[in-house]
Amino acid sequence: MPDKNVLVLGGGVAGLSAALELASLDIGVDLVEKADDLGGHAREFSCKAVGKCVKCGACVVEEKLRNVILHPKIRVLRNSQVEKVTKSDGRFSVTLQRRHENASLDCEADAVILATGFKAFDPESKPYGYRLFENVITNLELEQMLKYEIQVSRPTDFKEPERIAFVQCVGSRDAKLNHLWCSKICCGSALRMARRIKAIQPETDITFFYIDVQTFGKDFQTFYEDVQKDVRMIRAIPGDIFKTEDDRLRVIFFDTTSNESAEELFDLVVLSVGLTPGEDTKPLAELFQLEMAESGFINPSKDGVFVAGTAQGPMSIAESVASAGHAVWGAVAYLGV
Numbered sequence: 001m002p003d004k005n006v007l008v009l010g011g012g013v014a015g016l017s018a019a020l021e022l023a024s025l026d027i028g029v030d031l032v033e034k035a036d037d038l039g040g041h042a043r044e045f046s047c048k049a050v051g052k053c054v055k056c057g058a059c060v061v062e063e064k065l066r067n068v069i070l071h072p073k074i075r076v077l078r079n080s081q082v083e084k085v086t087k088s089d090g091r092f093s094v095t096l097q098r099r100h101e102n103a104s105l106d107c108e109a110d111a112v113i114l115a116t117g118f119k120a121f122d123p124e125s126k127p128y129g130y131r132l133f134e135n136v137i138t139n140l141e142l143e144q145m146l147k148y149e150i151q152v153s154r155p156t157d158f159k160e161p162e163r164i165a166f167v168q169c170v171g172s173r174d175a176k177l178n179h180l181w182c183s184k185i186c187c188g189s190a191l192r193m194a195r196r197i198k199a200i201q202p203e204t205d206i207t208f209f210y211i212d213v214q215t216f217g218k219d220f221q222t223f224y225e226d227v228q229k230d231v232r233m234i235r236a237i238p239g240d241i242f243k244t245e246d247d248r249l250r251v252i253f254f255d256t257t258s259n260e261s262a263e264e265l266f267d268l269v270v271l272s273v274g275l276t277p278g279e280d281t282k283p284l285a286e287l288f289q290l291e292m293a294e295s296g297f298i299n300p301s302k303d304g305v306f307v308a309g310t311a312q313g314p315m316s317i318a319e320s321v322a323s324a325g326h327a328v329w330g331a332v333a334y335l336g337v
Helices: 013-024 060-070 139-148 186-202 220-227 283-286 318-334
Strands: 005-009 028-032 074-077 079-086 091-098 103-109 111-114 118-119 136-138 163-170 205-209 229-236 239-244 249-257 260-266 267-274 275-277 304-309
Touching: 005 013, 005 103, 013 028, 013 060, 013 074, 013 318, 028 103, 060 074, 060 318, 079 267, 079 283, 091 111, 091 118, 111 318, 136 139, 139 186, 163 186, 186 220, 186 229, 186 267, 205 275, 205 318, 229 267, 304 318
Parallel strands: 005 028, 005 111, 028 074, 111 304, 136 267, 163 205, 163 267, 205 229
Antiparallel strands: 079 091, 091 103, 118 275, 239 249, 249 260
């Protein structure tokens, strides 16, 4: 049987996982990534361990990245995007545009796995002052702060915030935006970050504004009961955030216990932004003649094209890895190897 080759589009955790599984089966892989680096969003996630591993998945990407780079069956093509696709006699001919080289490259593949990831919701349109008030940041920006800096600090003066507010479901579960889906990872990520902040900055007061809490991990109930000892939980989503004259943030919300409007002051506000379809999702779906869900994510596989990770919809790192495995075995069955 002649050698088989699979084109994997997307170098995030799902794409890396798919490439490694295919290569372990002695199948050649062209791993295509439009950015300069592999790893996607997950590479920027911080370790949230407090005393012991909390299974957040942040360490998974670096190990997979090293193995992909070293594997002889995987050819990595960075700064590349799909420009043209044709299919003949069961094989795909794909033309890639090489961004920095101002040149194109033709690839042949027996199957394709789309693992193009997600785009983080831009909260600038929400009434929370993002990009207007420097001390309003996203959960992804906090992830980077926890990963690369010694402590969590306010962008305006680099001081440790005395009071931090996490605001959940920003860009998710929002009928006005027609974003009706839960982004699934936000609750776990935010609560684990809150707990880590309390471990390294125990004097910090943390409040968590939420609709309801999405369960995560097999030890969720124990973790959730424990984290509530350190984090004040308020079941409400703020309506507005304003900056005060002394550079604090006034958060206005509806207090369900008193049934009245309430407001509190915070030094830093973290917006847990939702996962939305990636910029490449629609054009790639059209090129490969795939159906799209109403949400804008891609429906499952069709005719030799398989979908993995958050290109299908919101999921955690662990779920993305599992999804990549499912796509690989679908491709293997399709190829008959």
